[in-house]
Amino acid sequence: MTPLEQAARAAQHAPSVFNTQPWSWQISGDTLELFADQERRVTSIDRDGRLLILSCGAALHHARTYLAAAGWSVSVERLPDPAQPHLLARIRLGRPVPPDPEAIRMATAIARRRTDRRAFDDRPVTDVELTRLRRFVEAEGAYLHTVRPDQVAMLAVSTEVAAGAELDDAAYRADLHHWTSRPGHTGDGVTPGTAVKPEPRRVPVRDFFPGTTAQLEAGASHDQGAAYVVLFGNGDQPADLLRGGEALSALLLLATADGLATAPLSDAVEADWPRHLLRGLVSGIGEPYLTVRLGYRHDHEPVPAAPRRDPGDVISSTR
Ligand SMILES: Cc1cc2nc3c(=O)[nH]c(=O)nc-3n(C[C@H](O)[C@H](O)[C@H](O)COP(=O)(O)O)c2cc1C
Known part of the structure; x- marks a missing residue:
């Protein structure tokens, strides 16, 4: 298997809204092209395709991380052809280089990272850790706001209002x-095995199976030590969102490598009024992309892996 094919396969593990995996890859010679698959857009909550592009950005960062960890230099063109808006990025393979140690740490987290919808422990996420995560997000061209204790109620209300309106x-x-x-x-x-049963939470977690069939117990903890961070950027054009998705991937992979459990939450950005409230949380200085809950779980029992599409349906090659 070529390095580019391996990179596209590693990117299959990326998180995506509703696990739609809304991307495809085309390999020709030394280039790997990432396309958005608009047919996989969740139309009721993602009219403009923001969550779709964020998801594709996460896949792009997974591919980049794999290649950097495997010791390849690459050049990346984002949105390289205005005539093809669905062509989101073109990665060109360069020369072998010494593997990047940070990329190796993140790459080892690719297959382990899961969205963990269970409640996190009382152990707090430290400021040192949050600063470290912020540095990585900023290196990818986005920003991170840590929701202050006095702002958590606002986040909870925004999420609850959005979730209620959606249902x-x-x-x-x-x-x-x-x-x-x-x-x-x-x-x-x-799948029911990755979704959590509804229970009162500090900030509500999306109820994927209203009624009954979610299988995970939230557990005895109450998210008391959880940190809620808002990922945001300068704008919500496709180029901004693609970088936002890359930053989301960097955040989740680094947090996983550091032993944190993670769970993206996007309900509040999906509806106009809650999104407006979220903009207020980041002091109106940027466009909120989504929130992520970070924390520790002392039992280290992993959640089941979410399914992934067959690489043969997602990756194609031309010689
Ligand atoms: C843009 C985006 C938005 C997401 N929004 C939510 C959400 O609101 N609630 C949730 O529980 N998970 C959310 N997720 C997580 C996905 O559901 C998850 O990545 C997907 O089901 C695959 O599972 P995995 O992350 O364990 O691989 C989101 C992920 C992305 C990339």
């Missing part, structure tokens, strides 16, 4: 049903 919307319920009842062979969507 009242028939189009959302249809999308939810579609992406939570996928036949096994599709390798996508959210």
Whole structure:
């Protein structure tokens, strides 16, 4: 297998909204091209495709991280061809170089990282750790705001208002049903084994199976030590969102490598009014992309892995 094919396969592990994995890869010679797959957009909550591009950005960062850890220099062009808006990035393989130690740490977290919707422990995430994560996010061209204790209630209300409005919307319920009842062979969507039973939480976690079938117990902890961070950037054009997705991946992989459990939360950015409240949390200085809950779980029992699409359906090569 060529390094570019291995990189595209590593990118299969990237997180994506509703586990839609809305991307495809095209390998020709020494280039690897990333395309957005608009047919996989969750239309009821992602009218403009923001969450889709964030997801593709995460896949792009996974591929870059794999190649840097494997000792390859690359050049990356983002949105290289205005005539092809779905072509999000072109990675060109360069020369072998010494593997990047930070990339190696992050690459080893690629297969281990999971969205953990269970409650996190009382052990707090330290300021030192949050500063470290912020540095990595900024290196990818985005920003991180740590939600202050006095702001958590606002985040909780924004999320609850958004989640309630969504569940009242028939189009959302249809999308939810579609992406939570996928036949096994599709390798996508959210499964009951990775979703958590509804319970009161500091900030609500998306209820993927309203009614009954989520299988994970939130556990005895109450997210008391959890940190909530808002990932944000300068704008919400495709180029900004792609960088935002790369920053999201850097945040999640580094946090995983450092022993933290992670869970993205995007309900509040999906509806206009809660999104406006979130903009207030980042003092109106940027566009909020999504929130991430970070924390520790003392039992270290991993959540089941979410399914992934067959690489043969996602990666193609031309000679
Ligand atoms: C842009 C984006 C938004 C997401 N929003 C949520 C969310 O609101 N709630 C949630 O529980 N998970 C959310 N996730 C996590 C995905 O559901 C998760 O990545 C996917 O199901 C695959 O599972 P994995 O992360 O364990 O590999 C989001 C992920 C991305 C990239």
